[in-house]
Amino acid sequence: MEKEKLQKGINDLNKIRLSEEERALILSKVLAGGSPVWTVSPWVVFMKTHLVALTSLFVLCLGGYVAVASEKALPGEVFYGVKVNITEPARDLIKIMPEEKIDWQEEKAKRRIEEAKLLVAEDKIDEKKKEEINNLFEKHKDEFKKVSEKEIETEEKKRPEKSDDAEKGVIIENKNNEKKRDKLDDDSDDKEEKEKEEDAWKTRKEELQKRLDERLKKLEESKNKVLEKKKDRAEKIDR
Amino acid sequence: MKEIEIKNHFENVYKSFSDEIFRFILLRVGSREDALDILQEVFFKFWQTLGKGEAILKEKAFLFKVARNKVIDWYKKKKPASLESFFGEDGEEMEVVIPDEESYVKINLSSEASWVLGMLSEIPPLHAEMIKMRFVENMTPAEIAELLSISGNAASLRINRALAVFRAKLGIDLENG
Numbered sequence: 001m002e003k004e005k006l007q008k009g010i011n012d013l014n015k016i017r018l019s020e021e022e023r024a025l026i027l028s029k030v031l032a033g034g035s036p037v038w039t040v041s042p043w044v045v046f047m048k049t050h051l052v053a054l055t056s057l058f059v060l061c062l063g064g065y066v067a068v069a070s071e072k073a074l075p076g077e078v079f080y081g082v083k084v085n086i087t088e089p090a091r092d093l094i095k096i097m098p099e100e101k102i103d104w105q106e107e108k109a110k111r112r113i114e115e116a117k118l119l120v121a122e123d124k125i126d127e128k129k130k131e132e133i134n135n136l137f138e139k140h141k142d143e144f145k146k147v148s149e150k151e152i153e154t155e156e157k158k159r160p161e162k163s164d165d166a167e168k169g170v171i172i173e174n175k176n177n178e179k180k181r182d183k184l185d186d187d188s189d190d191k192e193e194k195e196k197e198e199d200a201w202k203t204r205k206e207e208l209q210k211r212l213d214e215r216l217k218k219l220e221e222s223k224n225k226v227l228e229k230k231k232d233r234a235e236k237i238d239r
Numbered sequence: 240m241k242e243i244e245i246k247n248h249f250e251n252v253y254k255s256f257s258d259e260i261f262r263f264i265l266l267r268v269g270s271r272e273d274a275l276d277i278l279q280e281v282f283f284k285f286w287q288t289l290g291k292g293e294a295i296l297k298e299k300a301f302l303f304k305v306a307r308n309k310v311i312d313w314y315k316k317k318k319p320a321s322l323e324s325f326f327g328e329d330g331e332e333m334e335v336v337i338p339d340e341e342s343y344v345k346i347n348l349s350s351e352a353s354w355v356l357g358m359l360s361e362i363p364p365l366h367a368e369m370i371k372m373r374f375v376e377n378m379t380p381a382e383i384a385e386l387l388s389i390s391g392n393a394a395s396l397r398i399n400r401a402l403a404v405f406r407a408k409l410g411i412d413l414e415n416g
Contacts, residue, residue, distance in 0.1 A: 009355030
């Protein structure tokens with residue numbers, strides 16, 4: 001009885017399959033990853049090499065005045081929408097390296113703080129503008145976290161994996177089709193080395209995360225300090 | 240190989256092995272969504288390797304090896320406490336994932352299939368892993384040896400030991416029906 005149950009159980013496990021939709025989806029995602037001979041999207045290459053031409057074209061199309069004016073715009077002003085919805089997102093696209101992306105997200109958050117400072121100085125800040133600045137700030141913070149996580153992941157992937165050595169055991173390499181088998185080295189010194197490397201990576205990862213968290217914390221504190229100022233001033237007037 | 244030939248070859252291999260690789264991954268990570276992500280990574284690696292012009296002698300072995308390593312990496316990131324290193328009786332080290340039973344609830348298995356996995360969780364993870372590979376994934380001892388980068392003799396030794404433990408613990412002889 002139990003043997004039959006066991007056999008049925010094993011047969012049922014053997015029947016686990018992808019659905020047709022899942023099969024097609026995974027295939028399309030893998031192939032959409034690009035031709036295997038490319039490592040960088042050609043669109044990104046085009047953008048980078050034609051950046052000057054594209055920017056000039058953008059300026060021509062929108063009119064030089066609009067583009068320049070939008071950069072100075074504050075919440076509530078006509079061209080502020082162009083600034084946060086067009087020119088800044090356009091600059092999102094041309095940042096390629098994770099470090100560039102992180103710096104740019106930080107820069108955008110700082111811009112929001114600067115805008116808040118100016119509004120407070122001119123006594124133009126109200127709840128609506130505060131909310132707008134806060135919402136945008138939160139968005140930049142989220143993006144900052146996302147790209148930070150991506151950078152840590154990238155750093156982790158750069159580490160030599162055990163998998164690379166093991167997989168060489170089943171790949172024929174070099175043009176002459178000579179079999180090349182790499183045996184896993186099970187020497188105890190190697191194990192110690194690997195443990196040291198693992199510890200070093202953990203420390204590095206923690207430091208990286210700590211630095212990124214500190215940057216984010218500083219931004220948050222600056223923003224709160226600026227937006228609190230109006231409140232403080234109002235309280236002083238009321239007393 | 241021209242690009243179109245690579246693509247056709249890739250699609251044929253994908254069609255042949257995607258179910259097996261998916262099953263292998265799913266029974267170790269316990270989440271269909273995560274298993275699909277890992278499956279995509281496995282085949283993307285295969286796709287990239289083909290693109291580099293490297294000839295792969297044993298494609299099935301390559302795919303299983305990549306899948307196994309991706310599962311281990313997944314555990315290192317998400318559930319490091321459920322990843323253990325074991326030393327087989329042959330002295331070779333092997334990393335074994337220890338899926339928790341709750342994960343299997345999410346995969347929607349038949350009661351018999353769940354029962355089998357439950358039984359396997361009652362024997363040491365190293366032996367459970369050998370039985371899964373031999374009887375669920377239907378790998379030959381030679382294929383298991385290739386996957387774990389151990390000798391054929393070591394693989395046979397581990398399988399026999401796993402069967403003996405399973406028999407002693409649960410009173411069922413897997414090999415003789």
